[in-house]
Structure formats: C-alpha cells, structure tokens
Amino acid sequence: DAGVIQSPRHEVTEMGQEVTLRCKPISGHDYLFWYRQTMMRGLELLIYFNNNVPIDDSGMPEDRFSAKMPNASFSTLKIQPSEPRDSAVYFCASSRRRGRGGELFFGEGSRLTVL
Amino acid sequence: AQSVTQPDIHITVSEGASLELRCNYSYGATPYLFWYVQSPGQGLQLLLKYFSGDTLVQGIKGFEAEFKRSQSSFNLRKPSVHWSDAAEYFCAVGETGGYNKLIFGAGTRLAVHP
Numbered sequence: 001d002a003g004v005i006q007s008p009r010h011e012v013t014e015m016g017q018e019v020t021l022r023c024k025p026i027s028g029h030d031y032l033f034w035y036r037q038t039m040m041r042g043l044e045l046l047i048y049f050n051n052n053v054p055i056d057d058s059g060m061p062e063d064r065f066s067a068k069m070p071n072a073s074f075s076t077l078k079i080q081p082s083e084p085r086d087s088a089v090y091f092c093a094s095s096r097r098r099g100r101g102g103e104l105f106f107g108e109g110s111r112l113t114v115l
Numbered sequence: 116a117q118s119v120t121q122p123d124i125h126i127t128v129s130e131g132a133s134l135e136l137r138c139n140y141s142y143g144a145t146p147y148l149f150w151y152v153q154s155p156g157q158g159l160q161l162l163l164k165y166f167s168g169d170t171l172v173q174g175i176k177g178f179e180a181e182f183k184r185s186q187s188s189f190n191l192r193k194p195s196v197h198w199s200d201a202a203e204y205f206c207a208v209g210e211t212g213g214y215n216k217l218i219f220g221a222g223t224r225l226a227v228h229p
Contacts, residue, residue: 004158033216043205043219056216091158103149104217106158 002026004107006092012113018080021110024073025094033104034067034077035091043091049075082114117142117208119220127226128196136191136223138206147209148189149217150180154202162204165189176200201227 005024013019025032033048047057052069060067064083069075079086089111093104118141128134140146147166151159163174170182180191189206203224207217 042221045216045218048216093159103161103164104151104159106151106160108156108158 004092004094004105006090006107006110008110009108010111010113012115013082014115015083016081017114018078019082019086019112019114021077021090021092021112023075023077023092023107025075025092026105027073029094029096029105031095032069032075033093033095034075035093037089037091037109038087046077046090079112082112084114087112087114117146117218119206119208119218121204121206121220121223123223124221125224125226127228129228130198131195134191134193134196134200134225136204136206136225138189138191138220139187140189140206140208141187142208148180148182149207149209150174150178150189150191151205151207151219152176152202153205153222159205162191196225196227198227198229201225 004026007022011019031048031050034046036044036046044059046059047067048055049069052072065079067077077090089109091106091109093106095104120139122137149164150162152162153159162178163172163180165172165182173179178191178193180189182189203222205222206220209217
C-alpha cells in the first residue's frame with residue numbers, strides 16, 4: 001500500500017501569492033491531519049478531519065489558511081495570501097479509526113519557502 | 116490539556132554507546148504514548164507505541180520504551196546506538212477518548228559520533 005502522498009515536495013513563492021498543498025491519505029484511513037513544522041515552534045497541529053469533515057481547526061493560524069477534504073482520498077491546505085512567516089515544512093498524516101489508538105502515518109512533507 | 120516535554124534538545128553519543136531519550140507527559144487519564152523518528156528531509160516514522168498492558172514496549176530498530184505512570188514518563192532507550200540512528204526523535208501523547216489527535220514534544224536531535 002502506498003503511503004501518504006504529498007505534493008509539491010518543495011515550493012518557493014513570493015509574498016502575497018497563493019499556495020496550495022495537496023495530500024492523498026492512505027486508502028481506508030478515516031482521519032487526516034495537517035501539521036506544520038518550524039524550528040521555532042516544532043510540530044503544530046493545524047487541522048484534522050474525520051470522514052472528510054473538519055473536526056478541529058483551532059490550530060489554523062489565521063484566516064489566510066484554509067483546508068478542505070472534498071473526498072476520502074484528497075485534501076488541500078491553502079494559504080492566501082502567503083507571507084514569509086509561513087515558511088515551514090507542512091506534513092499531512094492519516095490514521096485509521098480510533099480503535100487503533102491514534103497511530104499516524106506521515107507523508108514526506110511539503111517544504112514551503114515564501115520570499 | 117495534555118502536553119509533552121522533551122527536556123533534551125540535543126544529545127550526542129558515541130557509536131555503540133547506550134542511549135536514553137527522556138519524555139514527560141501531562142495527561143489526566145491513561146495516555147496513549149508514541150515515539151516517532153524523523154530523518155533529515157523525511158516524514159515521521161513510528162518507532163513504538165504504548166496503549167496499555169506491559170509497561171515496557173519494544174519497537175523497531177532495536178528501540179524500547181518504558182511507561183512509568185508514577186513519573187509521568189515514557190523514556191526511549193537503545194542499548195547500542197548505530198550511526199544510522201542519528202535523527203530527530205519525537206515523543207507524542209494521544210487522546211484516549213478523542214479523535215486520534217496527537218500532541219508532540221519539541222523533539223530531541225541525536226548525533227552519533229563514530
């Protein structure tokens with residue numbers, strides 16, 4: 001089974017531009033998570049979905065960030081407009097139902113640089 | 116709210132030496148506990164996990180961890196470190212009644228000297 005697939009792996013953009021990060025979770029996983037990793041703040045949970053429904057978006061920094069999950073096999077994280085402080089590695093992760101106790105499977109991340 | 120503390124930001128050991136990475140958690144109920152490893156430029160990979168039962172859990176790559184409720188700790192150990200173990204290690208706590216939401220510690224970066 002393929003793991004969590006993220007694209008793009010690297011993105012360099014200029015301040016003010018729109019950025020869209022994409023994620024394909026592992027088939028059969030009911031939960032999808034977006035994390036952001038920076039040197040200063042470590043791994044932060046931005047938002048997570050259960051059965052395509054956003055459950056907790058309290059970690060989303062501000063209105064410039066939005067996430068969607070139109071179906072069980074695809075999610076996007078959008079930043080509009082982007083700012084230099086958004087530069088980070090963004091990870092998508094998925095997991096099975098709660099009975100598995102929360103084991104997350106991570107993608108390789110999307111490294112975003114905003115100039 | 117639950118939290119995870121990893122007191123050591125950086126640790127350096129010699130190849131072949133033993134290793135212990137510390138993790139303390141704060142959680143009201145019985146936690147789900149995890150250790151993940153991240154190699155440079157990669158995503159996180161699960162090393163081991165504790166849900167219940169035997170407090171000493173075995174993981175991949177020769178790692179083990181011990182859950183100590185009295186100390187709110189879940190330290191990761193390896194008896195003999197290999198150069199390929201150089202990476203960043205994250206401890207995480209999960210909600211037992213929630214939606215598989217994990218809270219991660221700040222991480223410990225391990226360097227291995229030959």
